[in-house]
Amino acid sequence: xxxxxxxxxxxxxxxxxxxxxxxxxxxxxxxxxxxxxxxxxxxxxxxxxxxxxxxxxxxxxxxxxxxxxxxxxxxxxxxxxxxxxxxxxxxxxxxxxxxxxxxxxxxxxxxxxxxxxxxxxxxxxxxxxxxxxxxxxxxxxxxxxxxxxxxxxxxxxxxxxxxxxxxxxxxxxxxxxxxxxxxxxxxxxxxxxxxxxxxxxxxxxxxxxxxxxxxxxxxxxxxxxxxxxxxxxxxxxxxxxxxxxxxxxxxxxxxxxxxxxxxxxxxxxxxxxxxxx
Numbered sequence: 001x002x003x004x005x006x007x008x009x010x011x012x013x014x015x016x017x018x019x020x021x022x023x024x025x026x027x028x029x030x031x032x033x034x035x036x037x038x039x040x041x042x043x044x045x046x047x048x049x050x051x052x053x054x055x056x057x058x059x060x061x062x063x064x065x066x067x068x069x070x071x072x073x074x075x076x077x078x079x080x081x082x083x084x085x086x087x088x089x090x091x092x093x094x095x096x097x098x099x100x101x102x103x104x105x106x107x108x109x110x111x112x113x114x115x116x117x118x119x120x121x122x123x124x125x126x127x128x129x130x131x132x133x134x135x136x137x138x139x140x141x142x143x144x145x146x147x148x149x150x151x152x153x154x155x156x157x158x159x160x161x162x163x164x165x166x167x168x169x170x171x172x173x174x175x176x177x178x179x180x181x182x183x184x185x186x187x188x189x190x191x192x193x194x195x196x197x198x199x200x201x202x203x204x205x206x207x208x209x210x211x212x213x214x215x216x217x218x219x220x221x222x223x224x225x226x227x228x229x230x231x232x233x234x235x236x237x238x239x240x241x242x243x244x245x246x247x248x249x250x251x252x253x254x255x256x257x258x259x260x261x262x263x264x265x266x267x268x269x270x271x272x273x274x275x276x277x
Contacts (some may be wrong), residue, residue: 001039002265003178005102006047010146012055018204019179022210022242028059032229035127035143039180042236055147056100057146057178058125064095065221066121066150070211070236071277077244086151090212090220095150095234099173106272107151107251109221115250116151116172116271119237120195120203120259122187123148124214125178126231133222138215141227145184147176147261149195149269151251154243170275175232176265179181182265188213192262193238205238 004018006030014031016039024044025031027089031038056062066205068091069075075086101107109116127143152166156255157166184191187207195203212220217233242249251271253256256272 001042001180001183003057003180004206005057007053007055012060014057015044015047016042017049018046020049022049022052027232029061032059034230035229036269040168051112054102056097056175058097058100058101058232061099062097062230062232063103063228064100064173064232064234066093066095066099067091067212067217067236068093068163068233071238072118072211073203073205073209073210073239074210074237074241077239077241079181086211088232090217092221093167094232095173096168099168099171100175101171101173102271103174103176103267103269105269106169106172106275107269108155108272108275109251109253110156110169112248113153115156115242116169117154117250118195118197118202118257119150119152119240119241120193120261121148121150121234121237122191122264123175124205124218124233125234126227126229126233127227129226130194131222131226133215133219135215135219138218139181139186141218142181143229144178144180145187145261145264146178147265149174149259149267150234150237154250156217164225174178174259175265176214178263179264191266195240197251197260198210202240202242204254205240207235209238210235
């Protein structure tokens with residue numbers, strides 16, 4: 001099943017996409033209180049996809065856990081860019097849900113950046129409360145997967161050892177609809193992940209090359225804190241980011257960036273000038 005967020009009466013709901021329509025599965029907090037029950041009994045009104053306001057398919061209380069340097073092909077780039085070695089454990093930093101946007105949303109370049117950098121990622125959406133997960137069973141806690149573009153303001157990101165500001169620019173987290181895990185399978189078996197900029201292939205990786213697997217990441221996070229339904233884990237990007245090119249290349253107004261995750265989906269966004277807040 002493919003899930004999207006939709007806004008009805010000013011409230012974010014979760015819906016199931018069905019043949020160009022979306023079936024309302026109820027307000028996001030209620031859906032994520034028991035996603036299994038909501039998916040087992042998918043009642044609700046139908047709406048045309050092109051007549052409703054779409055939103056990320058996560059609650060507004062969602063936490064986004066991002067994993068840095070999690071492909072070996074990206075590790076060499078990161079060593080050159082920031083002097084960072086390949087992590088021996090998952091390197092976690094945070095995003096806020098407010099940075100997430102959907103397919104087609106224009107993404108502005110912050111005024112003091114030369115442009116934004118692209119990062120295709122497989123995103124994992126948690127479906128149940130999980131504490132101290134075992135790697136052998138960690139995938140049981142997953143609701144589904146999405147394609148995610150961790151658009152990065154590299155100037156801010158690299159000025160200090162802290163990534164927070166550079167990874168939370170306004171509208172800088174495009175995310176696709178969520179595909180339930182039964183339709184995707186085990187990401188350790190290999191999903192191709194790609195980025196295209198103005199039709200040119202810029203990144204081409206595979207989740208087989210993750211340094212830390214999805215179960216390993218879930219286990220690592222949950223031996224310290226409890227993951228909650230609707231939380232998101234962005235699992236890292238392969239080599240080929242713009243900052244790693246010589247000379248560097250960044251997304252500028254007028255560009256279009258598309259990230260795709262095999263068997264999951266894609267998200268396409270135009271890059272624009274800074275916007276009025």
